[in-house]
Amino acid sequence: MEKRKLGNTGIEVAPLALGGNVFGWTIDEPQSIKILDGFVDAGLNLVDTADFYSRWQPGHKGGESETIIGNWLRKSGKRNKIILATKVGADMGDGKKGLSKTYILKAVEDSLKRLQTDHIDLYQSHFDDGVTRVEETMEAYFQLIKEGKVIAVGASNITPQRLKDSLEASRQNNYPAYQALQPLYNLCEREGFEQNYLPICKENELSVLPYFALASGFLTGKYRTESDLSKSPRGQGVKKYLNEKGISILHALDEVAGQYQVKPAAIALAWLMAQPTITAPIASATTIEQLNDLIKATEIKLGKEDILKLQV
Secondary structure, three states: OOOEEOOOOOOEEOOOEEEOOOEOOOEOHHHHHHHHHHHHHOOOOEEEOOOOOOOOOOOOOOOHHHHHHHHHHHHHOOHHHOEEEEEEOOOOOOOOOOOOHHHHHHHHHHHHHHHOOOOEEEEEEEEOOOOOOHHHHHHHHHHHHHOOOEEEEEEEEOOHHHHHHHHHHHHHHOOOOEEEEOOEOOOOOOHHHHHHOHHHHHHHOOEEOOEOOOHHHHHHOOOOOHHHHHHOOOHHHHHHHOOHHHHHHHHHHHHHHHHHOOOHHHHHHHHHHOOOOEOOOEEOOOOHHHHHHHHHHHHOOOOHHHHHHHOO
């Protein structure tokens, strides 16, 4: 399996990351563990989750995904086979949110406990609160790295300016800097990343780990009409893609997928993997069959004509 560098950390990851957002949400613990085992057994290693997953589900309080991963790590003994990424900052209720130093230092202990590990390989700012001074946030990460509880840090939902400010604060104060960015980026939604974040990532050698790599499932080809939206709990999230552009992208995916004899999802991921700044797109699976379809993306090297055809 090909490995790619994660920023300047010395960590190497396979070119596909497993999204843990579905663990404890759309699939239960036994099925989640099957997915995790299948992912690692295929030679892949980057598992991404967040303390927030899956607080949006009625009756959930957050931490469900981390808890399942922690149980799997304890039972399987596979901690040394994965690069473990999680996040902090989303609203966990009762005022527990944001990127203040006090909160980060508390939240990391909660995540470590749920994950049943002594360190997190990539700890990411999930949502920037826009209020905490970036110096304070980076100082918190500096302390966690110094204590060995975190190996490297990254950011997700952060404005371009706050990202630049954070990188500058790290330089000026000799703090560890963000090594990765987790942005929204896929064949349907390209402009935001390409115009606002790509130059920053190139200049600072940040790894890019796109979330919603399959546009909430739209790029699997599962949703082609309004009536298809009821097929899964995530269906309403793809309604915005059911337009002329979205359908054109699906047609291009169908054509290229036919050439490579794989599912459209594999081609959508292979397109991301072919972008020079992308380290590993994040995708989730709820069945072993889905997982195997996604993994095929790592075996595909798209030609220039295919890449252009997909960029409708």
